[in-house]
Amino acid sequence: MDECKDHGLSDEAVHDAFLRAIESDDRARKRFREAEFGDLDLNSFVLDSGDNEPIVFEQATIHGLLNFSRASVRQPLEFSRCTFNTVQATDAEFDYELRFPNATFHGDVDFVGSAFKRGAFFRQSTFDRPLLFGGTEFNAAASFRYATFRAVSTFRDVGFGQASFNEATFETSAQFSAVTFRGRAEFTMTEFASSATFEGVRALAQFDFSPNRVGRSDFSDSSFENIDVAIGVLGGSRRVSLRDTTIETGRLGQPSSDGRVAYDLTGARLGDVTLDLPTPGAFDRYRRYLTDFGNFQFVEYREALRDHRWKIHEYVEPTETTTTDLELTYLKAKRGASSVGDSDDAAHFFVREMRYRRRRYRERTGDPSLPVRDRLGALSRWFTNGFLALVAGYGERPQRVIATAISVVLTSALLYPFEWVGGVRTADGVYLYGNRPTLAAELAAFAYDNSLYFSVVTFTTLGYGDSSPAGGLARLLASAEAVSDAFFAALFVFALGRRVTR
Known part of the structure; x- marks a missing residue:
């Protein structure tokens, strides 16, 4: 279009000449090679020449404003190697490729x-x-x-079919807020000199985020059907926020x-997600705090979990935690492991949950802002929790029940012969410490004839056998030992059944 090169024409004249050219049946007139424009104002214009011939600008320059605002473009448009000043295209519709x-x-x-x-x-x-796409639909x-984006690039409330930013360069921050990716989204070998923000994103298909360089990446409050994150780092550390984000499948x-x-x-929901671990010690590069687990396979990280003693909240970066949230964290982990049939890890998470619950009771006990009644109730629960941890490992350690029962028998046996307790009455008289001539005889009487034998019989049967307690404290101790037998038997059956069913 030669008339566009004539700088003697006004913008209006050039505009009219442009419209005449695109409405022409001559295909060649729809190609604008090395053309120059001041302003090209197509505001609210319907660009339609009645055919599907593309309108092509090659090495053209628009020195002023290219305005497509509220325009309806019904032709393919191409601006190849063109130079623009300002482009305004708000509320425009492009029916063909641009x-x-x-x-x-x-x-x-x-x-x-x-x-x-x-x-x-x-x-x-x-x-x-600056580049701005807001409420835009692709x-x-x-x-x-x-x-190459040399200023802030903002994609806000945008809908993409497929999106490719492969090998693009963002020299300042890139913001993708409340964006929906309906098809595959690719950020492979992309360069982010500053931060990359993807808050509130919904990715319904594969989302590949594999930049060569990036500062801080923020994917909070988002949801991903399938995400693959592989960030290139040459030394140092990079942070990726996935707070309150849902990931169905993928790899981090x-x-x-x-x-x-x-x-x-933190607060994320993980499905069948793979966490890369160069070494088991890298497990703390992933902060699982208040995290929900859907189809997450803890069993694949058993070695790392064992090395970290199932402390999944530990994080390589400085963080703040509360006891209440830690308790809830392990409750969520227990439920997640149970949902995929991983009973072993579920048991470890349950123990962690109960430990943080005990800590919470302790904190409430020492909280001066609480009423005395609440503090006493917390103290009672703290004691009960600690007792269950000691004697049964919260029902997860049946061997502790056996060890505790044995310790009850031995402790009682040691107490009976004290004179202030009362001793053990046998056919030969009352057995007390010090009434045997030698230490060997004392030990034999303790082990076989008197105290230990009496303690075992008292613990395992309802009667005293051929021995009986002598004195009030001895009878009280024997009664307590007999009652404890039923308690420990029930506790052992419970703990053993819990382990077997897991």
Whole structure:
């Protein structure tokens, strides 16, 4: 379109000449090679020449404003190796493909509220000023591959079909807020010089995030059907926030080189997600705090769990925790492990849960702001919790019940012969410490004839056999020992059954 090169024409005249050219049946007139424009204002215009011939700009320059606001573009458009100042395309509709290969944008670019019914391609384009897509809909593919963003790039409340930002470079922050990716989204070999924010994202298909470089990555309050994260780190540490995010399947990777990536999964929900562990010690690179577990396979990390003593909340970065939240963390982990039939890990998480519950009772006991009644109730529960931990490992350690029962028998046997307790009455008289001529005879009488024998019989039967307690305290001790037998028997059956059923 030669008349566009005539700088003597006004913008209105150039605009009219442009419209005449695109309405022409001559295909060649719809190609604008090395054309120059001041402003090209197509505000609220219906761009339709009645055919599907693409309108092509090659190495064209628009020095002023390219305005597609509220326009309806019903032709394929291509701006190849073109240079722009400001682009305003709010609430525009593009029925066919829109292409900007190797384009340069020196001014602001605004596509707020626009809709792309076919593909939109910005391959190898450069954006010198802020870029804004807000409320924009890409029904098909959107490609920013090899693009360079030199100012803040904002994609807010945008809907993508397929999206590719492979090998793009963001020289400042990139913001993808409340974005929906309906198809595959790719950020492979992307360069983020600063932070990358993906808050409130919904990814309904594969989401690949494998940048060569990135500062802090924020995926909080998002949901991913399938995510693959593999961040390149050359030494040092990178942080990825996945707080309150749902991940159905995927992989959270670690760099193959030196360095680490720390994932904050606070409040997240993990399904069948793989956590890369270069070594079992790398387990603390993933913070599982108040995290829900759906189809997460703890059994695949048994060695790492064992090395960390099933402390899944420990994190390589500085964090703050509360006892109440730690208790809830292990309750959620226990439920998650149980839901996939992993009874062994569920048992360990249950023990952790009960320990933090005991700590919570202790804190309430010492809290001066609480009423005395509440503090006494907390003290009672703290004691009960500690007692169950000691004698049965919260029902997860049946061997502790046996050990405790044996200790009751031995302790009682040691107490009976004291004179202040009363001793053990036998056919030969009352057995007390010191009434045998030698130490060997004393031990034999204790072990076989008197106290130990009496303690075992008292613990295991309802009667005293051929011996009986002598004195009030001895009778009280014998009664307590006899009652404890029933308690420990029931506790052992409970703990053993719990272990077997797990």
